[in-house]
Structures are given as structure tokens and as C-alpha cells.
Amino acid sequence: MSKKTGVTEQTLLKDSIFRIGKVFSVEGRVIKVSVDKQKNASHLLYKGELLKNVSVGSNLKIVKGFIAIIAKVESEQIREDQIFNGKYSKAENKIHRILVVKLLGYIENNKFIGGINELPLIDNECYLLDKEEAQSIHNFVPEEDVPLELGTLALETGQTINLGVNALFASHIGIFGNTGSGKSYTLAKLYRTLFTRFESEKKFRKNAKFLLFDFNGEYNDDDAIIEEKHVINLSTKTQEGNEKLEFSEADLLDVELFSIMASATEKTQRPFLARTLNFYKTVSRSDDALRFFKNMLRKRVVDILKMSDKVRALLLLDYLKEILPKSYDDNGIERDLTDDLDFHNKSAEFMLDGVFLRSYPNEIENTLIYRHVDSYEFRDNFISKIIDFLYLQLIYDVISNRAQNEHIAPAINKLKSFQKDIGKVIRVVKDETSDFWNDKFFTIINLNNANLNIKKLVPLLVSYKLYSEHKKKKIKQTNSSLNIIIDEAHNILSYASQRESETWKDYRLETFEEIIKEGRKFGVFLTIASQRPSDISSTIISQLHNYFLHRLINSKDINAIEKTVSYLDKVSFEALPVLATGTCVVAGLAAQIPVIIKVNQIAKKHEPNNKTIDLVSKWSDNINDNEQ
Structure with missing residues (x-):
């Protein structure tokens, strides 16, 4: 009792x-x-x-x-x-x-x-x-899931916070915070903890794939996040010796993609590009593609030299010169492929050694430019090869009055400006045979030394390619998953960029919006980290399932979070501007209630290389003398 x-x-x-x-x-x-x-x-x-x-x-x-x-x-x-x-x-x-x-x-x-x-x-x-x-x-992990310890409650001592692997990584994740708030560290912590737990599992190594786009070279150190990874360092600063991504021709023969690279207009240039790509596919399917193309070139030479419009004919001859290789005389001096031609203004007809070519078309075969077609070979650079087809298609369209030169030429010139950069980072093969993952489950594409065009293009190309492949695999009921991780995501997911056309922005955003809307059912998940959530498409932010929100000071960024994140309570939201470095609000499906956590540390060698420089130690003679 x-x-x-x-x-x-x-x-x-x-x-x-x-x-x-x-x-x-x-x-x-x-x-x-x-x-x-x-x-x-x-x-x-x-x-x-x-x-x-x-x-x-x-x-x-x-x-x-x-x-x-x-x-x-x-x-x-x-x-x-x-x-x-x-x-x-x-x-x-x-x-x-x-x-x-x-x-x-x-x-x-x-x-x-x-x-x-x-x-x-x-x-x-x-x-x-x-x-x-x-x-x-604060126990967010159901019995059937695997817990990962990410940190402790910032406002309560000793209360650890675990999140479930399924609830977190089978979802789209957003990590937001100003520079120096710890968002890249949190990204590294998330995936370091996951890899440490599963890297020895055979099924994980077989079925799981992770791709990180690194815009600032923060994760390409040997030990960053994990030692066992495949790092692809892309550069547009040098011409030779660069690492390159391999794509098959089928991956790139997309009218949307070429419309973007050429900044093509919807009503005139885009249909022209579509005709050219169909022409390219027709030639490629023939038994002898090079012979087919040469015959088409010869037909266009004949058509041009039979024209009576001198101005248009000379313009089209210039386009032929863009396609054909250079010609040199016996002394090694470059010669003009039309040096042997004259134009008789009165009869409006080309002449070769006094013979009128429209009247005697068989003589066209004796012209220098016609005979030089035999020297043509397809170019190694895929974009340069496509440009040859574009010029040949333009010649045909102008002759047949299907297009006007002034409407189409700007698209070709824009594409020509892309070709050198693309050649530095992409290798195009007939049938892709290499392993993109290099027998690893984690690949990093380092874009730190790439220019702005390539930084925008490569993530789009690679993401769309891998997403499309994964969709096809999923139809066969495979067990594989793909996690695409984009650090500094405002570089490619911004809707406010003034440096590109509306067509480019629309296609880029539509591609990633499709991944974030439809990817989950195909086992494709997106993790984005950014210091400017206000720059990112609100559609993308609102489709995220889990959020790690570090310190945000800019009112536009705070408003963007308030409008699109439905999981936050008033206290958590109002804490955003005053969160300490390394502390973040966790909200979403993986956490039943929003919590403010202090992210656990990871070993220094696994941290991202993004520390803010200590100016005092670098400027003062009396501090860190051992570093001199």
C-alpha cells in the first residue's frame, strides 16, 4: 500500500x-x-x-x-x-x-x-x-526506416535528431542559406552520413547513383565528402588535355537543344533547325553517309552556278566555302575556290574559261569548287559537323525560296560561337560505350573552370540524359535510384537571368521542373542548395519535400521561403535571419514538426573547400608565422 x-x-x-x-x-x-x-x-x-x-x-x-x-x-x-x-x-x-x-x-x-x-x-x-x-x-524515424543522425536540437541540450533514409533521400531536398551560413557543410554532412552508413552494402553500390554539379570546385578534393568518387574536371580555359563528357549523337540530336544553343526564333529558325536535323538523320542512315553528303554538295554547286541572281549566288558560294576545306596551290598559298569563275552581267550567267555554264552545265564539273568537293571529310567536332549540314540546308532553302538568308544566318553564327567551347568539354561518339559513373556510385562534375555558357549547358544535358535513361530503365521495374545534387543551384535554376534568351530559360526550367514533378515515381530525386532562393523558380521550391533552412537575411529570399514552404511555423520562420552558422531549421516530410538543429561536425578532410579566408592571419606578421 x-x-x-x-x-x-x-x-x-x-x-x-x-x-x-x-x-x-x-x-x-x-x-x-x-x-x-x-x-x-x-x-x-x-x-x-x-x-x-x-x-x-x-x-x-x-x-x-x-x-x-x-x-x-x-x-x-x-x-x-x-x-x-x-x-x-x-x-x-x-x-x-x-x-x-x-x-x-x-x-x-x-x-x-x-x-x-x-x-x-x-x-x-x-x-x-x-x-x-x-x-x-522528436523521433522522426519509423521502425521500417534506417535512422541517420544529423545533429542536435539547438534550443535543447542533448536531444539528438535522426532522420530516416527513405523519408529524406527518396524525396526532393532544398538547402538554403546565405554565404557563410553553413549550407554547403550541411549538404556534405547529409551525403557523408548516408555514404558512411551504406557504402559497404552491395545493393547500394549496385542500385544507387549520385551526381553532384559543383560550380565552384568545393568538392573535388580527394577526400571531400567521400574518398571513393569519380570527379570529372571540365574546363574551357585550355584546348588540349581536357577531361570530356561522352555523349552519343542521339543524345544531342534534339531540336529543342539546338534551338537553345542557337537562340533560335520560334517561327523561322526553329523549323529550319528541325529540317536540318532530319536531313542529318537521313544522311546518317544511308549506306555511305560521306558519299551521300558529297553528292548533295555537288548538286548544290550545280544549282548555284546555274543561277542568274549574282548577289544571291555569290552569297551561297561563300556558304559552300564555309563547308569545304581550304584549298592550296603548289606553293602552299591558299587560293579562292571561285578564282576560275567569271560572271557575265549582260547575260546574267557564270562563265568558266569563256564557256557559259548555264548553257553548258556539263562544264560545271570542271570548276575548281566542284572538283574540290572530293576533298571534303566530316569534321571531328560534332557541332562543326552539324554546322556544315546547316549551311547546306540553308543553300537549298534559299535556292528553293523556302527561307531568307538574313532570317537564318544569325542562328548559325550563334551556334558557331558555341562549337569551340562544346568541343572542349564534350566528346560525341556514334554509340556510347563508356561508363559515365566509372564504376562508382558517386560522380562529381566540377565546372569551376568552365565559362558561363558551359556551366548552364552541361547540367542541363547531363541531367536530361540521365533522367531519360532512368525513365526507360524504370519501365522494366529496376531497383535503381538516381539523386541529382546541384550546389549553388541559382546558377542554372534562376528565372531572372538577363544573360540568356527566354527560350533558353524556359527550356532549362521546364527540364528541371519535369524532373522535380515526375522524377519521384521513376526513382529520380533532386537536391538543390542555394544562397538565393528568391532567384529560383517557385515551382521548383514548392515541389521540394524536405528543407534545411540556414540563415537568410535578404527580404526577397525570406519572402520566397514564406510563400512556398508550407511546413514552417511562425517561430521557425522568424528565426531565419538570426540563425547561427551551422544551425538550420529542418522542416518537411522527414520531420513531423519543424525543428532547429545544430548540424553535427564531419571530419575536416571530408569538408567542402569553401572556408572564408581569415584576413587577419594572412595579413599579420605575428599570427601563424609557421605558415610563411
Whole structure:
């Protein structure tokens, strides 16, 4: 009996200490709690331990019968009794402390369940959470998932935060924060923790693929994130010895892609590009593609030299010269391929050694430019090869009055400006046989030494290619997954760039929006990290499932998060501008309630190479002398 009495006394003691007040207002999810006057201290003493008293940002329990409803304190107010009834001994006793809280969920069978199934009643008692209850609401990992420890609660000492692998990595992730807030560190921590847990698993190495686009060279160190990775360093600064990505011709023969590279207009240039690519495919399917192309060149030479319009004919001859290789005389001096031709203005006809070519077309075969067609070979650079087809198609279209030169030529010139850069980073093969992943599960494409055009083009090409391949595999019910990771994502997901055409922006954003909308059912997931969420398409941000939000100061960035992230509560949102470095708000499907965590450290050698330079140590002779 005494034992039973002891338990009862202990329970009563705990209840009296943990009780903080009563509900006095219920307005949907917004509940107001009147705090007991003796619970206004910052800490409470229980079993020799100091407990943090309830405050803004704290969680509390509202007891409704046998149901424990969990809520979060969003704001605090005071209320003064207006009617004096003689019961106050001190003036401060007229002051009531009021907590405004919002419901988060409830505890059932010792497990926290997010969502509302019960609303509290007036006079329901409210309590601080004990240790077990606090652990319960921060236990985000179901039994069937694998937990990964990412950090500890920033506002509660000792409470670790684990997230489930399925809930986190089978989803789209957004990591946002200003420069120096720790977002790249968090990205590295996420994937370092995952790889450490699974890299020895055979199924993981077989079925999981991870691709990281690194715009600033932060992850290409030997040990960054993980030692075992495949790093592809792309550069447009040098011509020879560059690493290159391999693409098959089929990957690049896309009218949308060429329209983007050529900044093609919708009504004139884009249809021209489509005709050219169809022409290229027709030639490629023939038994002897080079012979086919040469015959087409000869036909166009004949057509041009039979023209009566001198101006148009000379222009088209110039286009032929763009296609044909240079010609040199016996002394090694370059010669003009039309040196042997004259034009008789009166009869409006080309002449060769006094012979009128339209009247005697068989003589055209003796012209230098006709005979020089035999010297033509397809170019090694795929884009240069396509440009030859574009010129030949343009010649045909102008002759047949299907297109005007001034409408089409700018698209070809734009594409020509791309060809050298593309040749530095892409190798085009007939049938792709190399392993993009180099027998690794983690590949990094380092774009630090690439120019702006390539930084925008390569992620688009590679992402679309791998996504398309993965869709085809998924139809066969494979178990593979693909995680595409984009650090500094505003470089390619911005809708506000003024350096590119609307067509380019639309195609680029539509491609990644398709991945983020449809990718999940094909096992393709996107992780984006950016310091400027306001620059990124709101469609993309709103489709993310999990968010790691570091310090954001710019009002546009904060507003972008407020408009698109539905998981945040008021306290977490208002904390964004003042979060410490390495601290972030975690919200989304992987966490049933938003929490502010301090991200755990990773070994220094695995950190990204993005530390802010310490100017004092670099400028002062009396500091770090051993580094001289």
C-alpha cells in the first residue's frame, strides 16, 4: 500500500512541477494558455535537475482526458485584470502571463503522430514535456526506416535528431542559406552520413547513383565528402588535355537543344533547325553517309552556278566555302575556290574559261569548287559537323525560296560561337560505350573552370540524359535510384537571368521542373542548395519535400521561403535571419514538426573547400608565422 502511495505522491509531485497552466481560449489550431503565477521563473527544479521553463519556441502537452495533445508556443503576452476585487496582495498578482500556442499533433501509444484529431477544451491542463515525451515527438524515424543522425536540437541540450533514409533521400531536398551560413557543410554532412552508413552494402553500390554539379570546385578534393568518387574536371580555359563528357549523337540530336544553343526564333529558325536535323538523320542512315553528303554538295554547286541572281549566288558560294576545306596551290598559298569563275552581267550567267555554264552545265564539273568537293571529310567536332549540314540546308532553302538568308544566318553564327567551347568539354561518339559513373556510385562534375555558357549547358544535358535513361530503365521495374545534387543551384535554376534568351530559360526550367514533378515515381530525386532562393523558380521550391533552412537575411529570399514552404511555423520562420552558422531549421516530410538543429561536425578532410579566408592571419606578421 505504501508503495502504491509512494508512486501516487511521485506522480502528484511531478504533475505539480510540470504543470504550467490551463487552456482559456480555443480558436481552431490557435490555443491560448493562462500560465500559473508560480511558473514564471526561467527554470524549474525537479529531482535535483534544472528544467527549462516554457517559453517561445517550446513544446508543451495539453491533457484532454486520456489524450495528450502536443503544441508549440508561438508567442507570449501578458494580461492585466481590469476589475479589482480585493484578493490581490501585490500589484503583480493582477498580471497574467498568456501563451499563444499552435497544435502540432498528439501522442498515442507512446508515439507522436503529427496532425490534429482532437481540439482541447477550456480548462484543460497544460504541462511541460518530460524527457520521454520530448524524445517521442522528436523521433522522426519509423521502425521500417534506417535512422541517420544529423545533429542536435539547438534550443535543447542533448536531444539528438535522426532522420530516416527513405523519408529524406527518396524525396526532393532544398538547402538554403546565405554565404557563410553553413549550407554547403550541411549538404556534405547529409551525403557523408548516408555514404558512411551504406557504402559497404552491395545493393547500394549496385542500385544507387549520385551526381553532384559543383560550380565552384568545393568538392573535388580527394577526400571531400567521400574518398571513393569519380570527379570529372571540365574546363574551357585550355584546348588540349581536357577531361570530356561522352555523349552519343542521339543524345544531342534534339531540336529543342539546338534551338537553345542557337537562340533560335520560334517561327523561322526553329523549323529550319528541325529540317536540318532530319536531313542529318537521313544522311546518317544511308549506306555511305560521306558519299551521300558529297553528292548533295555537288548538286548544290550545280544549282548555284546555274543561277542568274549574282548577289544571291555569290552569297551561297561563300556558304559552300564555309563547308569545304581550304584549298592550296603548289606553293602552299591558299587560293579562292571561285578564282576560275567569271560572271557575265549582260547575260546574267557564270562563265568558266569563256564557256557559259548555264548553257553548258556539263562544264560545271570542271570548276575548281566542284572538283574540290572530293576533298571534303566530316569534321571531328560534332557541332562543326552539324554546322556544315546547316549551311547546306540553308543553300537549298534559299535556292528553293523556302527561307531568307538574313532570317537564318544569325542562328548559325550563334551556334558557331558555341562549337569551340562544346568541343572542349564534350566528346560525341556514334554509340556510347563508356561508363559515365566509372564504376562508382558517386560522380562529381566540377565546372569551376568552365565559362558561363558551359556551366548552364552541361547540367542541363547531363541531367536530361540521365533522367531519360532512368525513365526507360524504370519501365522494366529496376531497383535503381538516381539523386541529382546541384550546389549553388541559382546558377542554372534562376528565372531572372538577363544573360540568356527566354527560350533558353524556359527550356532549362521546364527540364528541371519535369524532373522535380515526375522524377519521384521513376526513382529520380533532386537536391538543390542555394544562397538565393528568391532567384529560383517557385515551382521548383514548392515541389521540394524536405528543407534545411540556414540563415537568410535578404527580404526577397525570406519572402520566397514564406510563400512556398508550407511546413514552417511562425517561430521557425522568424528565426531565419538570426540563425547561427551551422544551425538550420529542418522542416518537411522527414520531420513531423519543424525543428532547429545544430548540424553535427564531419571530419575536416571530408569538408567542402569553401572556408572564408581569415584576413587577419594572412595579413599579420605575428599570427601563424609557421605558415610563411
